[in-house]
Amino acid sequence: MTDWDQEADLVIIGSGAAGMSAAIVAAASGLDALVLEKTDLIGGSTAISGGVVWVPGNRGMAEAGAPDPPGAALRYLEQVIGPGMRRDMVEAYVRASPKMVDWFNRHTVVHLVPRMYAPDYHSELEGASSGGRALDPLEYDGRELGGWFTRLRAPLQQTMIFGGMMVSRADIDHLQRACRSWTSFRHAVRILLGHASDRLRFARGARLLAGNALAARLLRSAIDRGVRFETGADVTALVRDGGAVIGAEAVIGGKIVRIRARRGVVLAAGGGAANRHFRAANVPYADVHLSMAPPSNVGDGLALAAAVGGTIGATARNAVFLSPVSVDAAGGKRTLFPHLILDRQKPGVIAVNSAGRRFVNEADSYHDFVEGMYRDHGDGPAVPAWLVADSRFVRRYGLGLVRPAPFSKRGFVRSGYLVSARSIGQLADKIGVPQAQLAATIEAANRAAATGVDLEFGKGSTGYNRYLGDGLHSPNPCLGPIRMPPFHAVKIWPGDIGAARGIRTDADARVLDADGKPVRGLYACGNDMNSIMGGSYPAGGITLGPAMTFGFIAARHVAGIACSGSKEEKTA
Structure with a gap:
């Protein structure tokens, strides 16, 4: 076939951590890598994320004097994921991810350092770690990108x-x-x-942190390796020859462009969380569910894979990675905020359902919190629910979009995002819960704050809970009184930060057909790949960790270097 408009050894669809990792590794292996990005901006959901990369057994843990015991991470994941765990995928990840980190730290400006105190989300389970598995990208100066800085997707405005x-x-x-x-x-x-x-x-500021620093470092490394980027490239079809994927068709600048992939195509387009049909088919309470995924993450990769025989995997628990989300509609514009780590865990806030009762440990992970909303909805209901706090809490910690002092909260009160009242009874009326029950719930929470023990849900009872509480507050860093008027509440809904259900692959990131055989020339990673975590959320960084690792694996497989087996060797 000769009617190609462009050619590359490896064509990567999507420019998040998974896609750029694959492109960088491929280029470093001597291959010509081309990244096709649907939007005008590079970085995908990585650029708006927390940037944490979960890698058990990484070298930095040992260098800090706290090596990860062999087999501990696998024991931990077995318990959290449960019987639906695909052992081949998880073992490949646990084995290859430390090699991935070493490679990037040595050969690129993507420098990842372990956070030595950052407990896994189920820190009470056997094999859990109190720190070191979560790695952060180093701060980055966006000016180092030169003219590419304006092409990097910015963080969410509400987080700056x-x-x-x-x-x-x-x-x-x-x-x-x-x-x-x-x-x-x-x-x-x-x-x-x-x-x-x-x-x-x-x-905007050029001092980049978290996921924006990670995306920037990946972009700089890709540029340094000669990776080519086409933005505004909407891939509409994969091209096959004799059952093998040999290229792609994309609309670029209003024209259909045929791109030959001499060695393969990697799908890393971000999954389908922003697609309302995907949510309707896979997510409870889809009509009120709020996704934080970029609007462009509508499942393009999943559709492309299905069209050439690829299959979508099953998830044991959830099709998305869950988070409670609040929404402000000021000025007719919807602004979403994911309640991840900044407010729920702190002392002096509780979550209540529409009956005015607590229903969950507020300091548990965002994923587990929404699962608590699901569990309670039949009795509560807890969809939506409310975060309730007093004026002292909001001044000290903020609440959702409302930032702590000295920032003003008046605009949020005017828009209705922050409901405020001079008394508990008035607040109950405003948010539509029974006065007596809300008062009793807050009274019980205040008693728990005084003793430091939450007998009802155990808030502050685990290492992970306490890690995100206020270490200067005692006797429990996660429990505080709600006494000082005015009292405040913010409505929260079930939401997500990305898709967990995606394309079924093998341990080399090759897309599998209905018979479990690889579709030749086609790979998937990132949120396009069916999550190896089975719809669970074991720790911070379990999306970016597998994204970078399986991007690394896919590129090395294309280059003829196997790293999902017990040894690294040239493939046949």
Whole structure:
């Protein structure tokens, strides 16, 4: 076939962590890699994520003096995932992911460092780790991207301050203590002056953190390796010859472009969480479910795979990675906020259902929290639910989109996002729950705060809970009183941060057909791949960890280097 408009050894569809990892590794192996990105911006959902990469047994743990015991991670995953676990996929991941991190740390500017205290989400289970498996990308100066900086997808606006300034948890603490601590004052001045300087040149700050730093580092590494990018490239079909995938058709600049893939195609288009039909078929309460996935993540990769014989995998528990989400409709524009780690775990907030009762451990992971909403809905109901706190809590920690002092909450009160009242009874009336029950629920929560023991749901009873509480608060970093008026509430809905159900693959990331045989020339990774976690959420970084690892595996397989087996060797 000679009517090709472009050619590459490996064609990658999608520019998130999975796609760019595959492209970088392929290019480093001597292959010509071309990334096709549907939108005008590079980075996918990675660029708006927390950026944590979960890698058990990574070298950094041993170097820090806390090596991961052999087999511990696998024992942990067996318990969390349950009987639906695909052992071949999980073992390949546990084996290959430390090699992936070593490779990127050595050969690229993607530098990942272990967070030595960051418990796995079910920290009470055998094999769980108190830290080291979660790795963070180092902070990155977006100016190092040159003209590519404006092509990098920005973080969610609602997660930044001062017109585009990224901040970490440590930054927030320093900003709040700037008038009480010389160290915090210097830190605050440094980042504020840096942001002011950036805004003279850019539409947002160039000090990049979390997922935006990871996406930027991947992009810089891809550019350095000669990876080619086509943005605004909507892939509409895969091209086959004799059952093998040999290329793709895409609409670029309004024209159909045929692109030959000499060695293979990798699907890494982000999954289908933003597709309402996907949600209707796979997600409970789909009519009110709120997805944080980029709007472009509508399942293009899944459709492309299905059209050439690929199959969609099953999930044991959930088709998406769950998170409670609140929504502000100020000015007719919907702004979504995922309640991940900044408010629910802190002392002085509870979640109540429409009966005014607590229904879940508020400090559990975002995924487990929404599962709690599901469980309670028949009795509560808890879809939607409410986060309830007092004025002291909101000043100290914020609540959803409402930022802590000195930021004002008035606009959120006016829009109806933050419901406020001078008394518990008035708040109950405003949010539509029984006055007596809400008062009794808060009274019980205050008693638990005084003793430091939550007899009802065990908030603050696990290492993971306490990690995200307030370490300066006692006797329990996750339990505090709700006493100081005005009282506040924010409505929360079940939502997600990406798809878990996707394309079925083997341990080399090759797409499988209905008979379990590989579709020649076709690979899938990231949220296009059916999650190896079986619809569970064992720890922070269990999306980006497999995304980068199976991108790494796919590219090495294309290049003739096997790394899903017990040894790395040239494939036949």
